[in-house]
Amino acid sequence: MQSLLILNGPNLNLLGTRQPEVYGAGTLEKLERDCIAHAQTQGFEAECVQSNHEGTMLDAIHAARGKHSGIVVNAGAYTHTSIALMDAILSVEIPTVEVHLSNIHARESFRHQSYIARAAIGQICGFGRQGYLMAIDALAVRLSQSGDVT
Numbered sequence: 001m002q003s004l005l006i007l008n009g010p011n012l013n014l015l016g017t018r019q020p021e022v023y024g025a026g027t028l029e030k031l032e033r034d035c036i037a038h039a040q041t042q043g044f045e046a047e048c049v050q051s052n053h054e055g056t057m058l059d060a061i062h063a064a065r066g067k068h069s070g071i072v073v074n075a076g077a078y079t080h081t082s083i084a085l086m087d088a089i090l091s092v093e094i095p096t097v098e099v100h101l102s103n104i105h106a107r108e109s110f111r112h113q114s115y116i117a118r119a120a121i122g123q124i125c126g127f128g129r130q131g132y133l134m135a136i137d138a139l140a141v142r143l144s145q146s147g148d149v150t
């Protein structure tokens with residue numbers, strides 16, 4: 001069975017208590033459970049990783065090579081700063097969908113820039129938790145087209 005990496009970055013471990021008016025009331029654990037269940041309906045296993053550390057996120061992306069066929073990433077604030085995460089995604093050449101709970105383009109201007117977007121096949125933002133499920137669907141379509149069986 002093909003596998004997906006669901007990678008969440010800094011502060012997303014605080015979902016449920018962190019600015020619920022922006023990021024919703026559900027926890028990260030619930031989000032991860034929902035992603036795993038939804039991935040299964042699409043024929044994928046899913047591994048969920050969350051880290052507040054850029055280096056640990058880099059390691060997770062590197063380790064995905066040969067293990068995961070697709071990546072869903074919400075890099076949190078590293079989205080707007082991390083050339084290293086962009087380079088890692090470009091390096092492993094795994095189709096990656098960028099997700100944000102909030103609509104980053106409707107927020108402060110410093111959130112409008114995404115380094116991840118330069119490496120991702122696409123970006124989904126503003127749909128809350130549903131965005132992760134949409135990203136899984138997008139990868140399912142992309143991977144069925146590419147014939148990737150990793």
Ligand code: DQA
Pocket residue numbers: 010011012074075076077078079099100101102103104111
């Ligand atoms: C976020 C948006 C980022 O700007 C912010 O730093 C986050 C969460 C989102 O999911 O909306 O931590 O990635």
